[in-house]
Amino acid sequence: MILLINTDLLVIGGGPAGMTAALKAAKRKAEVIIVERYHELGGQLTKQTHRFFGSKSEQAGTRGIDIARGLTKEIQNMSEIKVLTEATAQGYYEDKIVTVSYQNKFRKIRAKRIIIATGASEKMMLFENNDLPGVYGAGAIQTLMNLYGILPGKKVIMVGAGNIGLIVSYQLLQAGVEVKAVIEADSEIGGYLVHASKIRRTGVPIYTGHSVKSAIGESSVKGAEIIKLDENWQMITGTERFIKADTICLAVGLRPLVSLLIQADCAMVYVPELGGDVPIRDENLKTTNDQIFVAGDAAGIEEATAAMLEGEIAGLKAASEIGYLSEDVVEETRRLKRELKKLRGGPIGRKIRRGLSKVRGDDNVKKNRYSHLR
């Protein structure tokens, strides 16, 4: 039994960023291993039933599920890519080896370059009884409903009017679930207004300037007490209102999953605009560890289209560094960066641009503030 596997490129995470990174490198003949925790590739794309925004040339107008299918098929047809599913990267060691638990077996992988595309986890929100069964992350609802075809409940309160909250509300309606209300603490809807309008016109009220005070129920959710907030997001006593529901869905943001990056001693910086701690990297997504790149939500919370472009840039650069050079690398990298810049160019991208301005720490490289824990 081979316990140590050698490869050119190790991609950790088989979501949109990881898949495009692997493909880009494999097309230049690099040998690639993808480590994916789930049973299949695709990451969160496999639950996105809506058509994607972005540029038509980058698959806009295509549903996320179909993008996932297309990329998965492409990967399966590449002999250069080996996919390990039900595989979780456990740690990064000083001798540049990554340990992996693969279908309950222990493996070591030594790669010349590593792309960490681990994605994100959902943020929790503080309110009384927030641990009751029936309080779910929006991703969980999507998994149950869109992957397994299981209804999460009959009446849902959605918390968060960002794109995820609005999109998942629409998906709930499509599955035949009643969405009682969308609750948003901010005074304005954060997601695309077209998403807001398309659920609003089905009759779902959107309460901006509101929050959840408590979940009601003994062994599972029976409803929620919602409350008005003032301009400083403080609860206004006396404005409590009970909404009957069996499910409370939290779509209050995502946080990059960066534990491996921290462990690999990549310099990190806290950037609220990007969702939390993210690695400092250059424009090719290379971190301060010369062996490691980052791409997708692990680099900062953004849309899947940006994740796919980042994956491509990192994959291309990693392949070049390993020695798989091709004539079009320079031109192709330029094109990808142009696409990414266009995507982030508008008012929607302002927050991302502000966040990104804080992660190019070339002249002011910050220490990994977790180093003392290693």
Added chain:
Amino acid sequence: MRITKHPILDFNRGKKITFQYKGQEITAYQGETIAAALYAAGIRVLKKSNKYKRPRGLFCAIGNCASCYMVVNGVFHVKTCITKVKEGMVVEEETEKGDIID
């Protein structure tokens, strides 16, 4: 409850299988995770919290959190949201912390 008709998605379910949950026989479809199958059977409480014994259910469904840990075939702390259900599996609620397997 399982969705049978959906405007965008087609659900091609695998063959029917059964497993044990707290002595009860649960029917599931091949390819489903343990947590999904339990959920479809109307079971929302998957475990109790260690200290205050508060009910816990699914939360992230992608293996990030620890809300769905159960005892599966005698093994503690199995993430039931990413573990597929198998014919004849025995699934139980965690009532203690478990120990290292010899």
Added chain:
Amino acid sequence: MLKRTGIPTSDDLQSVTPDKERLLEGPVAIIECFNEIPCDPCFYSCPFKAIKKFDDINDKPELDYSKCTGCGNCIASCPGLAIFVVDYPKNRLSLPYEFLPLPSVGDKVWGLNRAGKSICQVEVIKVKDPDKNDKTAVITIRLSKKYLMEVRHIKVGDLDE
């Protein structure tokens, strides 16, 4: 206000509605897309080049009403489901629909306004097969002229409800 409620205001709507003269000429698309988001599939969907090419992908779409024939090709291309076709002379409205059950031609269903309120009964006169448009159905309804600019969704089911 749109940003607080998800319901476009009359000012918002005015900026995307052609003048009365154009409306009287026949079917025309109304693109209810009010914020600058990175998105451009509508441009590629228009066989008549009536939707202006995007200089910046974040621009709002611009429709040349004189080139628009109201063919409705753009309706299912919009990821935001924000495009409708209004045929003023014939009292018809076409809208995207991604719910089940699909209505059948001849059905009387509720017409919902932008706030989701049932405001009138409408008659379904055309249902474009969702499979032809990657699962987005395009439904054409006939309704009273006064509701043409109000109704933006339908509710299929018992009218007595």
